[in-house]
Amino acid sequence: MGDASASDTESNKPSPINEPHLELERRPFGGLEFQVSEVVERLEAGVNAQDAADDEKKREPRKISTGFFEPEETPMDEILKILEELVIKTDPSCESLEPPLLPTDAVTRAAILSHSISALFGRLERSHAARLGTHIASETTRWMAHMFRLSDYNAYYHQEQLEGLVRVTRMLLHHRYPRYLEDGALAFANRLPCIYSCVASPLGIVQHLCRQLGLPLACVRPVPVNPSGRGMDIDALERLCDEDVAANRTPLLVLGEVGAPPLGWGTPLYTLGEICARRNLHLHVRGHALALPGASLKEQTYSIPDSLTLTPGPWFGVPGLPTVTFYKIPESVTANDQSKGVNAAGAREGAVAALSGLCAAGRAAALPLWVMARAAGAPALHGALRAAFRAARTAYTLVAAAGLTVLSERPGGDEPPNIDIVEAVSQASACVAFQFAPPGAERPPPYYDKLNSWLGQVLQREADMISIEVCETESHGVVLRYCPLEGSILEEDKIESWSSILEAQVHVLHATVALREPFQQRVEQNPCLRLVHVPGWAGLGGVRYVPPGWEEAPLEQLNSLNRQLVETLRVTDGAFSCGDGDDQMACVRFGMVTADTDVDELLDLVVAAGREVEESSKALTDMSEVLKKGIEAAQADIERESLERLWQEGLLRRVPVVGRVVSWWAPSAAPPVGRRLHLASGTLQPTDDIYRDFELNYRGDLWAHNGPGVITRVLKDICSTTSVTEMAAEKCQGFEVFSPKLFHPISWMDAEDYFKATQPNVDDPYVYHVWNKLTHNMVVGKNAFYARLAAKYCPSIYKLYGDSFGL
Numbered sequence: 001m002g003d004a005s006a007s008d009t010e011s012n013k014p015s016p017i018n019e020p021h022l023e024l025e026r027r028p029f030g031g032l033e034f035q036v037s038e039v040v041e042r043l044e045a046g047v048n049a050q051d052a053a054d055d056e057k058k059r060e061p062r063k064i065s066t067g068f069f070e071p072e073e074t075p076m077d078e079i080l081k082i083l084e085e086l087v088i089k090t091d092p093s094c095e096s097l098e099p100p101l102l103p104t105d106a107v108t109r110a111a112i113l114s115h116s117i118s119a120l121f122g123r124l125e126r127s128h129a130a131r132l133g134t135h136i137a138s139e140t141t142r143w144m145a146h147m148f149r150l151s152d153y154n155a156y157y158h159q160e161q162l163e164g165l166v167r168v169t170r171m172l173l174h175h176r177y178p179r180y181l182e183d184g185a186l187a188f189a190n191r192l193p194c195i196y197s198c199v200a201s202p203l204g205i206v207q208h209l210c211r212q213l214g215l216p217l218a219c220v221r222p223v224p225v226n227p228s229g230r231g232m233d234i235d236a237l238e239r240l241c242d243e244d245v246a247a248n249r250t251p252l253l254v255l256g257e258v259g260a261p262p263l264g265w266g267t268p269l270y271t272l273g274e275i276c277a278r279r280n281l282h283l284h285v286r287g288h289a290l291a292l293p294g295a296s297l298k299e300q301t302y303s304i305p306d307s308l309t310l311t312p313g314p315w316f317g318v319p320g321l322p323t324v325t326f327y328k329i330p331e332s333v334t335a336n337d338q339s340k341g342v343n344a345a346g347a348r349e350g351a352v353a354a355l356s357g358l359c360a361a362g363r364a365a366a367l368p369l370w371v372m373a374r375a376a377g378a379p380a381l382h383g384a385l386r387a388a389f390r391a392a393r394t395a396y397t398l399v400a401a402a403g404l405t406v407l408s409e410r411p412g413g414d415e416p417p418n419i420d421i422v423e424a425v426s427q428a429s430a431c432v433a434f435q436f437a438p439p440g441a442e443r444p445p446p447y448y449d450k451l452n453s454w455l456g457q458v459l460q461r462e463a464d465m466i467s468i469e470v471c472e473t474e475s476h477g478v479v480l481r482y483c484p485l486e487g488s489i490l491e492e493d494k495i496e497s498w499s500s501i502l503e504a505q506v507h508v509l510h511a512t513v514a515l516r517e518p519f520q521q522r523v524e525q526n527p528c529l530r531l532v533h534v535p536g537w538a539g540l541g542g543v544r545y546v547p548p549g550w551e552e553a554p555l556e557q558l559n560s561l562n563r564q565l566v567e568t569l570r571v572t573d574g575a576f577s578c579g580d581g582d583d584q585m586a587c588v589r590f591g592m593v594t595a596d597t598d599v600d601e602l603l604d605l606v607v608a609a610g611r612e613v614e615e616s617s618k619a620l621t622d623m624s625e626v627l628k629k630g631i632e633a634a635q636a637d638i639e640r641e642s643l644e645r646l647w648q649e650g651l652l653r654r655v656p657v658v659g660r661v662v663s664w665w666a667p668s669a670a671p672p673v674g675r676r677l678h679l680a681s682g683t684l685q686p687t688d689d690i691y692r693d694f695e696l697n698y699r700g701d702l703w704a705h706n707g708p709g710v711i712t713r714v715l716k717d718i719c720s721t722t723s724v725t726e727m728a729a730e731k732c733q734g735f736e737v738f739s740p741k742l743f744h745p746i747s748w749m750d751a752e753d754y755f756k757a758t759q760p761n762v763d764d765p766y767v768y769h770v771w772n773k774l775t776h777n778m779v780v781g782k783n784a785f786y787a788r789l790a791a792k793y794c795p796s797i798y799k800l801y802g803d804s805f806g807l
Contacts, residue, residue, distance in 0.1 A: 110375035111320045114368040121364055133364035140366040143373055144324060147381070148310060149293035149421060151301040153326035157365035161311065162205065164325025165284060166212045168307045169195075172252055172282050173213065175330045185214055193252040194244045196221045196281075198232040200265070200475065201257055219252075229442075229475065230265045230409070232256065234272060241279055253282045256305070259289025262471040262481055264408040264429030269422050273304035282306045282330075288430035288485045291315050292412045293421055295385035300421040303328075312369060314486050316376070316384055321368050388430070388484040389413030395432045395466070395482050395490055398499045402506045407476060408433040431483035435476065436509050444477055450538035451509055452478040454592065463501040465494040511595040516540055519590070519599045528607055532581035540590035542581055543603075545610040559586040561613060568609045570795065689714050744769035751775050757783040780805065 074082075121129045141155040156164050173180050177187040193215065197206050199222045206220045221240050226233045241251045254276055258266045266289060276283040285305040294315075306328050313321035364370075373381065392411035400406050412428025435452050437444040444452075449472075456470035459480070467487035471479045484490065490498060519540045523531045532542035545565055550558060563586050566578040579589040588606060693713050699705045716722055719732040727737040745762035746753050751771040753760045755778045768789060780786050787805060790798045798805055 107316075107372055107376045108318055111318050111368050111372045114371035115320060117371075118364055118367045121367075129364075133366075136364045136370050137366040140370045140373070143378075144310065144312075144369075145326070147294050147378065148290065149296075149298070149301045150303065150308075150326055152303045153328060155366075156325045156327065157322040157369070158325065159322055159365075161309070161323050162208050164307075164309055164323060164327075165205070165286075166209060168282075168284060168325060168327050169209055169213060169253060171327075172330070176250060176252060188215075191248055191250045192216075193219050193250050194221050194240075195219050195253045195255065196223050196237055196240065196251070197255040198223050198225060198257065200225050200231075200263070200473075201255065201260070205255065225475070230263075231267050232272070234268070234275065237272075238275060238279075241281070251279060251281050253284060256283055256285045258285060258287040258425050259292075259409075259428060259430040260287035261431070261483070262469075262473060262479060263433045263476075264288070264431040264483075266409060266426045266428065269302075269304050269426045276306070284308065288315075288483065289412065289425050289428050291385055291430060291485060292389070292425050292428050294382060295389045295413045296415070296421065296424070298417075298421050302422050302425075304422060306330075312372075315388070316372070316381060318372050321372060322365055324369070386413060387489055391466075391484040391490040392430060392432055392482070394495060395484075398495070398502065399432055399434045402499075402502050404434045404506065405437045406432065406434045407479060430485050431481055433471075433479050433481045435479050436506065443475060446477070447538075449478040450536060451512070452480060453536075454538035455505055455509060456480045458505050459502070463498050465498055466490050508592050508594060511597065512538075512540060512592050514595075515593055515597060515599055519603075522599055522603050526603060526607065528610065529603065532583075532585075532587040534579045534581055534587065534589055537579060537589055539592050540599075542579055542587040542589050543606060544581070544585065544587040545606065547610065547614050555585060561610075562586040562588060564613045564616075565606070565610050568613055569606065571792070572605065572609075574795075689717065738766075741765060743767045744771075748774060752778070754778075754786040754789075755780060755784045757781065758785070760785060 121132065124132065137155070137157065140157075141153075144155065145151065145153060156167060158164050158167075173187075173193065176193070177191075180187045195206060195209065195215075197220065207217070209215070210217055210219060221244065223240060224233045224236045225231070237254070244251050254272065256267045256269070256272055258269065264287075266287075267285075269285070273283055275281070283305045285308040288311075290308060290310055308326050310324045310326070312324065313319060376384075389411055390413060393413065396406065396408075396411055408431055409427060409429040411430060411432065412424055415424045415428070435444065435448070436455055437448055453470060456468055456478075459468045460470075465488065466482055466484075469481045469483070471481050473479050482490075520531055523529045523541075523543055528545060528547055530544040530546055532544050534542040544558075545562055546558065550561070563578055566576055566586075566588055569576040569588065575591045577589045577591065579587055581587050590602065690710055694706065694710050697705075697710075697713065702709075712724065715727055715732060715735060715737065718735065719727045721727065721731065724737055725739075727735065729736040741763060742765045745765045745768065746760055748771045750760075751774050754768075754770050754775065770786065780790075782803070787798075790805065
């Protein structure tokens with residue numbers, strides 16, 4: 001065989017362009033990193049392209065196909081295209097058109113990549129994967145314990161937030177009930193375990209715990225709130241423990257909280273830990289205040305709780321991170337009636353085995369947290385926690401300065417050096433819980449719940465630089481909550497903007513409350529108005545217009561009157577709206593107001609508009625009655641005249657076939673029978689003149705000659721004038737011809753003016769005829785005259801279509 005040619009030799013050399021890819025292929029996870037990054041960038045590019053579409057382009061509602069899914073072999077590129085579509089699209093019931101993906105940074109991408117690497121651990125040899133997972137978990141545990149100042153703990157990493165608590169409780173059951181493994185729930189037959197939780201804590205936690213472990217809800221022992229209204233009542237906890245011991249029950253677990261949702265209240269950990277240690281109770285602590293040591297410069301460590309749960313994902317704002325449960329392994333079980341015939345060491349091993357799973361086969365649960373910590377670096381993570389607590393303190397100050405009631409403790413992070421770390425965690429809050437309430441009220445009246453719900457919705461819509469959560473609590477009603485450890489941080493350059501929006505809405509709240517009572521008094525003094533209670537409405541209230549004589553009117557008629565009244569009022573002021581009262585009848589709703597609002601002027605406007613609508617309604621009713629009677633009379637006249645004509649002309653003309661011959665031989669001289677109704681007088685007039693003109697002047701070759709032309713020619717005879725502009729009621733036996741400008745103010749030659757942004761020179765017509773045949777292909781721009789007409793006269797339809805109107 002000959003030597004390779006020079007060209008072949010050159011072609012086999014690696015290209016400098018391909019060298020980075022070759023380097024990635026040599027590394028175990030280099031290629032994976034490249035592929036994952038490429039996928040993330042592609043998804044983001046697809047989402048951003050959808051978001052940056054031209055505003056004039058019609059946006060289609062996103063839908064997810066519900067067709068049958070039968071997988072076929074598909075190239076990866078095609079799979080990514082399908083995935084892009086699924087990411088861009090959303091639930092058909094969702095109204096939001098915003099892209100569902102948020103931009104990712106380097107740390108977030110590292111966390112996403114870690115899940116792919118974790119999946120690859122399944123391809124490693126089992127013992128190798130176990131050793132690798134243990135090493136990563138050990139390093140992560142040491143770092144987490146150091147960052148949050150914990151000592152003498154083991155760590156369990158899990159995805160479900162409550163899974164660690166479930167495993168800790170199962171470990172306790174194995175420890176305190178050595179026959180639990182063999183007997184199951186029968187082990188509790190003689191001594192029921194007791195779990196203590198504050199009544200202010202979320203009930204779903206203990207319910208989930210009981211469901212997962214098969215425990216009856218009788219195991220849950222609710223502990224009252226401290227008389228101060230904040231946190232667990234420690235004295236009540238001790239009393240409950242004494243009662244349970246006397247009733248042959250086993251006090252097992254206390255669920256403590258520090259800075260937990262919704263109000264961020266704490267628990268004195270020193271006192272609670274001392275009680276739990278003395279009574280052989282396991283203390284589990286959760287809450288955002290556990291993040292405080294990570295934001296503090298103190299080097300002090302603590303180990304008071306027997307177990308605690310940390311949620312680094314929300315705290316650092318990185319998705320996909322595991323929840324971490326730190327726990328202590330219980331001491332050997334002491335001999336008692338429950339442990340007879342069971343080896344103590346075996347019971348302890350069974351308890352430890354119940355918490356096994358730090359490294360599942362071939363996977364490292366701690367890997368995403370390990371990768372995230374190395375990608376971000378400890379200084380940046382400490383800085384993120386400090387920024388979160390600083391944002392909470394800033395919001396706390398702004399809310400208090402606005403005159404709102406603050407229910408949470410002051411956020412921590414700036415404690416003096418002499419404050420113990422455990423005391424700081426016990427007292428500090430990581431959120432700001434507040435509400436609008438009357439001064440000195442423990443629980444605001446129910447009306448204030450509506451006001452706080454309105455305030456929360458306005459802040460969510462207009463001050464979206466931070467996330468405000470609307471919570472409903474048993475002790476304080478509706479409460480607003482901001483927690484930077486769960487969402488966005490209030491940046492320094494947004495503080496003034498958020499503060500001004502908050503203060504403006506607080507002024508509206510004060511004005512509405514101040515004017516609400518005068519408003520109700522004025523309504524009660526007006527004989528035409530009825531005060532209506534509108535469920536869930538935060539504004540001044542609801543009013544129903546009931547004019548004199550309408551007290552016994554049908555409900556449908558009264559509802560129609562008030563709905564027409566709202567439509568009339570909304571032309572003047574969009575703050576009016578239509579609602580239903582407790583009696584499910586329509587009413588006029590008055591919204592939130594400012595301090596300069598004149599209540600009397602508003603009510604006078606309603607009464608004036610109500611009278612106008614009432615008169616129009618009465619006129620319409622009278623007109624309907626005139627029409628009804630006129631039609632009945634016309635039908636009777638036509639029947640009578642037809643009968644007379646039948647007898648006059650003889651029956652022969654009415655016989656089929658023969659009648660045709662007779663009509664040809666002796667045609668009828670009388671025109672068809674018809675009547676026209678004079679609406680002003682309610683009288684009937686014959687239509688002979690119209691039929692005669694049609695018969696004598698029929699022209700099939702002229703447009704409008706046989707339709708509008710007939711009426712015009714007849715009116716010229718009735719009015720004794722040839723000028724259409726002179727056809728008034730006094731000349732034309734009650735008929736009146738209105739100007740064409742009232743029905744088509746823009747002529748067909750200028751029909752394009754409807755679709756321009758300029759304002760045409762038109763009066764206030766009855767009808768806007770838009771010449772559909774000429775304009776049906778035109779696009780309605782956002783500022784077009786046609787769009788403005790639609791927004792004014794058809795506001796519901798215009799609002800429903802939004803930016804897509806006219807496209």
